[in-house]
Amino acid sequence: MRRFFLQGGKQDQSDGELLARYQRSSDQELLAQLYGRYAELVYGVCMKYLKEPAAAEDATMAIYEELVDKARGHEIDKFRSWLYVLAKNHCLMQLRREKRNITVNYEPGIMHSLDSQHHTMERSDENEEEARLKDCLEQLNPQQQQCIQMFYYRDHSYKEIAEMLKERLGKVRSHIQNGRRNLRICLEEKEKKLKN
Amino acid sequence: MPENTSNIIQLLRRWLSGEIRATEEQQLDRGAEEDPFLRDALDGYRQHPEADHEAAMNRIRGKLQERSRRGGGGYVRWLPRVAAAAAMLLLIGAVLWLINLPGGGDGTALSERDMRRPRQMEQIEPKETVAEEAETATGAELQTEPPPPPEAETAREEKQVTTAAPPPKPEARREEALALDSPPAADIAAVEPAPALDSFSEAAGLTAPAAARQALRESPQEDSLAQARQLVGLITTSSGDPVTGAQIQLPGADFGTVTDSGGRFQLEAPAWQEQLVIYRPGYADAVITVEQGQALNITLEEGERAATRERAAKRLAPPQPLTEGTQAFVWPPPQPEGGFDALEKYVDTHRQYPETATRGLEGTVHLQFTVEPGGELSNFKVLESPGDPLSREAIRLLQDGPAWELPEGRSTPMLATYRVGFNR
Numbered sequence: 001m002r003r004f005f006l007q008g009g010k011q012d013q014s015d016g017e018l019l020a021r022y023q024r025s026s027d028q029e030l031l032a033q034l035y036g037r038y039a040e041l042v043y044g045v046c047m048k049y050l051k052e053p054a055a056a057e058d059a060t061m062a063i064y065e066e067l068v069d070k071a072r073g074h075e076i077d078k079f080r081s082w083l084y085v086l087a088k089n090h091c092l093m094q095l096r097r098e099k100r101n102i103t104v105n106y107e108p109g110i111m112h113s114l115d116s117q118h119h120t121m122e123r124s125d126e127n128e129e130e131a132r133l134k135d136c137l138e139q140l141n142p143q144q145q146q147c148i149q150m151f152y153y154r155d156h157s158y159k160e161i162a163e164m165l166k167e168r169l170g171k172v173r174s175h176i177q178n179g180r181r182n183l184r185i186c187l188e189e190k191e192k193k194l195k196n
Numbered sequence: 197m198p199e200n201t202s203n204i205i206q207l208l209r210r211w212l213s214g215e216i217r218a219t220e221e222q223q224l225d226r227g228a229e230e231d232p233f234l235r236d237a238l239d240g241y242r243q244h245p246e247a248d249h250e251a252a253m254n255r256i257r258g259k260l261q262e263r264s265r266r267g268g269g270g271y272v273r274w275l276p277r278v279a280a281a282a283a284m285l286l287l288i289g290a291v292l293w294l295i296n297l298p299g300g301g302d303g304t305a306l307s308e309r310d311m312r313r314p315r316q317m318e319q320i321e322p323k324e325t326v327a328e329e330a331e332t333a334t335g336a337e338l339q340t341e342p343p344p345p346p347e348a349e350t351a352r353e354e355k356q357v358t359t360a361a362p363p364p365k366p367e368a369r370r371e372e373a374l375a376l377d378s379p380p381a382a383d384i385a386a387v388e389p390a391p392a393l394d395s396f397s398e399a400a401g402l403t404a405p406a407a408a409r410q411a412l413r414e415s416p417q418e419d420s421l422a423q424a425r426q427l428v429g430l431i432t433t434s435s436g437d438p439v440t441g442a443q444i445q446l447p448g449a450d451f452g453t454v455t456d457s458g459g460r461f462q463l464e465a466p467a468w469q470e471q472l473v474i475y476r477p478g479y480a481d482a483v484i485t486v487e488q489g490q491a492l493n494i495t496l497e498e499g500e501r502a503a504t505r506e507r508a509a510k511r512l513a514p515p516q517p518l519t520e521g522t523q524a525f526v527w528p529p530p531q532p533e534g535g536f537d538a539l540e541k542y543v544d545t546h547r548q549y550p551e552t553a554t555r556g557l558e559g560t561v562h563l564q565f566t567v568e569p570g571g572e573l574s575n576f577k578v579l580e581s582p583g584d585p586l587s588r589e590a591i592r593l594l595q596d597g598p599a600w601e602l603p604e605g606r607s608t609p610m611l612a613t614y615r616v617g618f619n620r
């Protein structure tokens with residue numbers, strides 16, 4: 001295990017070099033090392049399309065299996081982009097085989113709108129906006145409010161917040177995520193009202 | 197791997213472990229704007245904010261390692277084994293066919309790990325494993341195969357980790373039911389050219405309908421369940437004198453208030469919050485349990501007790517000063533020069549009951565105002581007041597009183613609030 005992680009952390013070889021070595025030797029440890037660099041991304045993508053964490057976990061391994069052959073036979077220019085397409089296609093094919101509706105939830109720009117709100121607060125002439133944000137913050141449910149305050153205003157990490165509130169990390173992540181979304185909705189509504 | 201890519205992945209790993217902070221998360225989100233791979237991955241993780249992604253990743257890494265070891269050094273090492281397996285498979289298939297035995301019984305006792313092996317084989321020799329019976333047979337066969345090359349003891353431990361099923365999720369059923377109500381999501385219009393069919397993915401065992409967990413989390417129910425409640429209380433010393441300037445905080449949070457000159461406080465607290473912490477220099481910290489619908493009468497013990505303070509600090513977030521009457525918003529808040537004690541003293545000695553006020557007009561004026569970087573106050577807003585003459589006097593007191601200071605490192609104006617009481 002240790003050896004594996006040490007290898008994973010070794011970044012002095014480029015993707016291309018690692019891949020070329022794998023193609024010459026078919027040594028799977030090299031391939032696993034390469035794949036390991038992007039395993040978090042692949043798993044996340046699988047979860048987006050397959051919806052279920054357990055299914056995504058299996059698919060992440062299945063994609064590796066697919067890679068064993070495909071990485072050997074193909075000319076791959078940019079491994080990272082190539083892997084993205086491979087992973088996505090794998091999931092879409094799996095959904096198709098299961099004849100499940102291929103649906104994807106998009107949540108565009110949740111984060112950025114709050115972030116931009118956050119930035120505008122730094123400007124001196126934005127008291128009004130600050131007041132609006134405060135107002136919206138107070139409308140959040142208490143858990144979300146508390147977590148958002150600790151995360152954005154006191155710069156605590158998710159983990160620290162979880163420890164302080166004696167909550168599971170996932171709960172904290174959920175509160176912040178939902179709080180952020182609710183804030184965005186609230187602020188957008190207020191802005192709409194202002195314009196009218 | 198390119199420099200910025202590896203940075204992004206480091207950030208993503210910190211996000212998964214929960215070590216990430218707000219600024220770093222913003223960095224990650226900005227990265228996702230130009231990076232569809234990362235964007236999709238984050239979307240995926242955020243569909244399941246409550247899942248233990250880190251544990252899942254550890255399992256995946258374990259499996260990956262195990263798998264790559266078995267795969268070993270390419271063709272040369274595993275080809276003979278595959279050939280042997282294929283031969284045995286044929287043999288068993290023939291035997292089964294001869295005795296006309298329906299396959300199934302034999303395979304049930306196989307461990308999860310053994311069940312996984314056929315998938316590998318199928319991929320290498322797909323022709324051999326078309327029929328279901330044959331698949332079972334493969335499993336049965338593989339059990340008799342000599343164990344894989346000797347592995348270190350650590351490897352055995354890892355196997356336990358990798359085969360452990362994810363913990364059952366009690367909420368799963370509820371979520372599935374709720375998911376029926378979730379709005380239809382956008383269809384993906386274009387499906388990109390498909391890669392070749394692989395034979396092992398059936399084993400992924402996807403049976404549940406696409407239940408978007410978010411449906412539950414995003415339902416308005418969650419918000420309506422929790423309600424804030426108004427807590428009212430009085431803090432006194434053991435001899436019955438009111439304690440002014442004591443901080444009342446929710447554990448670990450930025451919310452709180454400070455007692456007024458009569459030792460009273462009012463605080464809107466989440467209904468689910470069961471404890472309050474009270475800090476006052478010169479007194480021992482108190483942690484009190486809030487009971488439903490009761491005014492809180494709290495007695496502080498005089499004398500700082502380091503042990504209590506230490507214990508409280510360990511359990512709770514460090515005490516922070518709060519503006520009187522403020523539901524603290526931006527942290528830390530601006531403060532009057534010399535602290536709130538100095539301001540309170542100033543207000544007490546300079547307060548003049550306005551001549552113009554109707555006799556008997558009394559109560560508390562709650563003001564909001566902007567603290568400028570130079571320390572001046574502007575944009576006074578009256579949040580609550582018994583009457584205009586009192587509001588004007590309260591504003592005058594604050595304007596003539598001590599200058600205010602912004603917290604360190606802050607160079608832009610901030611909002612603050614303050615209460616001034618008038619009693620006749």
